[in-house]
Amino acid sequence: MALAHSIAYGIDFSADRLLVARATxxxxxxVILDTPTTSPEAREWLAAAARESARAGSALAVSAPAAQTxxxxxxxxxxxxxxxxxxxxxxxxxxxxxxxxAAACAxxxxxxxxSGTAVTAAVIRAIDLDAFEETxxxxxxxPTHCDAEALALWxxxxxxxxxxxxxxxxxxVWLAPDHVTLARGRGTDFMAAHVLRLxxxxxxxxxxxxxxxxxxxxxxxxxxxxxxAAEMDxxxxxxxxxxxxxxxxxxxxxxxxxxxxxxxxxxxxxxxARALAQRALDxxxxxxxxxxRIHPGLLRRAQRxxxxxxxxxxxxxxxVLGLNAGIISHRRAQDRDQQRALYAAAAxxxxxHIPPGQERLLVERALARRDEDMRPFRxxxxxxxxxxxxxxxxxxxxxxxVEISRLELTDLALTIExxxxxxxxxxxxxxxxxAQGWNVQVDSPGRTPEGRQQFIVKGxxxxxx
Amino acid sequence: xxxxRSWALLAALTAxxxxxxxxxxxxxxxxxREILARKQQDLAAIQQFAGRWAPxxxxxxxxxxxxxxxxxxxxxxxxxTLGANQARITLRPAEAIADGWQRRSAAVELANxxxxxxxxxxxxxxxxSPAWRLREITVRATAQPGHGAMSVVLETLEKRL
Numbered sequence: 001m002a003l004a005h006s007i008a009y010g011i012d013f014s015a016d017r018l019l020v021a022r023a024t025x026x027x028x029x030x031v032i033l034d035t036p037t038t039s040p041e042a043r044e045w046l047a048a049a050a051r052e053s054a055r056a057g058s059a060l061a062v063s064a065p066a067a068q069t070x071x072x073x074x075x076x077x078x079x080x081x082x083x084x085x086x087x088x089x090x091x092x093x094x095x096x097x098x099x100x101x102a103a104a105c106a107x108x109x110x111x112x113x114x115s116g117t118a119v120t121a122a123v124i125r126a127i128d129l130d131a132f133e134e135t136x137x138x139x140x141x142x143p144t145h146c147d148a149e150a151l152a153l154w155x156x157x158x159x160x161x162x163x164x165x166x167x168x169x170x171x172x173v174w175l176a177p178d179h180v181t182l183a184r185g186r187g188t189d190f191m192a193a194h195v196l197r198l199x200x201x202x203x204x205x206x207x208x209x210x211x212x213x214x215x216x217x218x219x220x221x222x223x224x225x226x227x228x229a230a231e232m233d234x235x236x237x238x239x240x241x242x243x244x245x246x247x248x249x250x251x252x253x254x255x256x257x258x259x260x261x262x263x264x265x266x267x268x269x270x271x272x273a274r275a276l277a278q279r280a281l282d283x284x285x286x287x288x289x290x291x292x293r294i295h296p297g298l299l300r301r302a303q304r305x306x307x308x309x310x311x312x313x314x315x316x317x318x319x320v321l322g323l324n325a326g327i328i329s330h331r332r333a334q335d336r337d338q339q340r341a342l343y344a345a346a347a348x349x350x351x352x353h354i355p356p357g358q359e360r361l362l363v364e365r366a367l368a369r370r371d372e373d374m375r376p377f378r379x380x381x382x383x384x385x386x387x388x389x390x391x392x393x394x395x396x397x398x399x400x401x402v403e404i405s406r407l408e409l410t411d412l413a414l415t416i417e418x419x420x421x422x423x424x425x426x427x428x429x430x431x432x433x434x435a436q437g438w439n440v441q442v443d444s445p446g447r448t449p450e451g452r453q454q455f456i457v458k459g460x461x462x463x464x465x
Numbered sequence: 466x467x468x469x470r471s472w473a474l475l476a477a478l479t480a481x482x483x484x485x486x487x488x489x490x491x492x493x494x495x496x497x498r499e500i501l502a503r504k505q506q507d508l509a510a511i512q513q514f515a516g517r518w519a520p521x522x523x524x525x526x527x528x529x530x531x532x533x534x535x536x537x538x539x540x541x542x543x544x545x546t547l548g549a550n551q552a553r554i555t556l557r558p559a560e561a562i563a564d565g566w567q568r569r570s571a572a573v574e575l576a577n578x579x580x581x582x583x584x585x586x587x588x589x590x591x592x593x594s595p596a597w598r599l600r601e602i603t604v605r606a607t608a609q610p611g612h613g614a615m616s617v618v619l620e621t622l623e624k625r626l
Contacts, residue, residue, distance in 0.1 A: 303469050306469050306472075306473060307468070307469050307472050309476075310469070310472035310473045310475070310476040311472060311476070313476040313477075313479075313480055314472070314480075316480075316483075317476065317479040317480040317482070317483040318479060318483075320483040320486075320487055321479070321482065321486060324483070324487055324490045327490050328490060331497050335497075335500065335501065335504075338501055338504045338505065338508070339504065341508055342504050342507055342508045342511070345508055345511040345512055345515065346511055348515065349511065349514060349515065359507055359511065360507040360510060360511065363511050367517070370518070370563065372562075373562040373563035374518045374521040374522075374562075374563060376562055376566075376568045376620060376621075376622050377518075377521035377522075377524050377525050377562075377563075377566075377622065378520065378521050379598050379600070379620060380524060380528075380595060380596060380598055380621070380622055381520055381521065381523075381524035382598070385591070385598050385599060386599040386601075386602065387584075387587045387591055387598070387599045390587075390599065390602055391584055394580065394584075403606070404604070404606060405605070405606045406603075406604065406605050406606065407602070407603070407604040408601075408602070408603045409601070409602045409603075410600065410601045410602075411600065
């Protein structure tokens with residue numbers, strides 16, 4: 001569980017000194033304490049740091065013993081991270097001199113490569129880690145993070161002195177009092193680490209330098225061959241790097257035939273502490289202290305984070321539910337108001353007891369019934385009734401010299417049978433009737449015995465009355 | 466740890482319900498708008514219907530205000546305008562209509578009547594409230610010029626008292 005912190009401390013116990021670097025979100029890692037481990041100041045600081053990490057959740061990072069930490073670059077053809085994660089332990093188990101179940105493992109974030117997925121795994125035997133934790137406890141230190149030394153050194157050099165070219169091989173040599181760590185890679189990509197159990201503090205300094213010359217030269221030469229490069233950069237750091245004469249001799253021991261560019265970072269002795277602090281701060285480091293080994297403060301912090309996230313989610317969900325309840329309630333109110341208005345309007349026409357949704361239908365039925373009931377009133381009030389129309393038809397017929405033999409008139413239809421001097425008179429009568437609102441047709445069945453043109457004008461009213 | 470799990474479970478459950486309710490609310494929005502629009506349409510249509518019989522109701526109110534509850538006697542009008550025994554009048558059964566009123570109709574047979582007198586008869590019948598109004602008329606010409614045989618249906622209103 002990687003948790004980002006606002007303050008992180010990197011602790012290096014090298015050379016019987018307590019060297020502490022602090023990193024915050026606003027400032028890069030810098031040394032805040034460099035004192036002998038046995039000093040009261042060291043004890044006070046460690047006690048205060050333990051309280052701070054328990055209370056405020058600051059990170060205390062140390063590095064696992066380099067000599068007992070194994071680093072392996074693993075590759076799998078799987079491209080899916082979840083599938084790849086399933087095989088790392090198996091690959092390690094083949095490669096390790098002890099069962100993977102008996103070890104604490106930590107992995108860098110997986111990298112997608114052309115041939116699949118790759119990670120760097122850091123492994124330490126559980127009993128070694130237990131012993132290291134016990135040592136820390138005895139020193140009054142209860143770290144929250146336990147990182148891998150070589151990876152921390154490598155990433156800090158990449159951070160402080162980024163390579164000019166991505167393919168340039170480079171190496172970091174960490175001169176600790178009890179060992180030498182050599183991390184190598186290309187550009188910012190870590191490739192391997194070697195730990196030499198050598199001590200520059202040993203009485204026989206010549207023997208140390210000879211061993212270094214043999215192993216160091218062999219490793220760096222192989223690295224040049226592996227990377228296919230002609231030259232490489234070497235960064236010297238660690239408590240031993242303060243001794244420039246020692247560093248010069250060690251550089252010289254590597255021989256003149258290898259084309260090496262040597263450099264020393266600023267404050268070389270605190271590179272590891274700065275690296276540990278920075279990696280713990282931004283969560284980019286590894287941590288062997290996970291699962292059952294997790295620091296109680298870290299566990300509490302993680303649990304608090306989960307609880308707060310759950311509470312925040314709950315609050316948001318309740319807010320969303322509340323908003324939805326408001327929307328639903330508003331809709332119901334709209335629907336109720338609309339329904340009331342509709343019911344009231346419908347009930348005024350169709351009477352009470354109208355089922356919801358039937359308003360318009362029942363109103364239309366009621367209208368049809370009432371229309372029949374109201375028709376006599378409409379007829380009674382009609383100023384242009386059938387009487388007037390009948391008289392107008394009679395007048396029109398007289399004007400056109402039309403004899404009407406039979407006339408039937410209702411408010412729905414009209415039929416006139418008659419005779420005239422010619423068919424044009426019948427047509428003219430029909431035109432007049434059309435102008436009065438009758439959709440009539442003219443038929444000519446023949447002539448009368450007197451030779452007059454017979455006609456029938458017949459049709460419905462254009463508008464229902 | 467257990468408390469955390471309870472919080473997480475509760476949060477997940479509530480979030481699930483919130484998502485489901487939000488989906489329901491979102492997906493039903495169109496249906497809700499549709500229902501409201503339909504009700505508004507129905508309401509507008511019904512409100513339009515509401516004033517449909519204003520003229521008829523005004524006429525009814527006029528009759529009520531004039532206390533014109535009973536139509537004139539058709540026999541009497543026929544006698545005055547056409548002469549005695551010229552019209553054969555058959556009153557049909559009354560039909561109840563709206564608001565305490567009933568519809569009365571009568572079939573009138575005129576065997577051979579002067580058309581001008583027939584017009585007078587009809588106009589006289591239509592003069593007095595509640596008027597006898599012409600609903601149907603059939604005229605057949607007879608041998609005598611200006612005369613015809615007529616079958617007429619008249620209709621009037623009568624208040625049920």
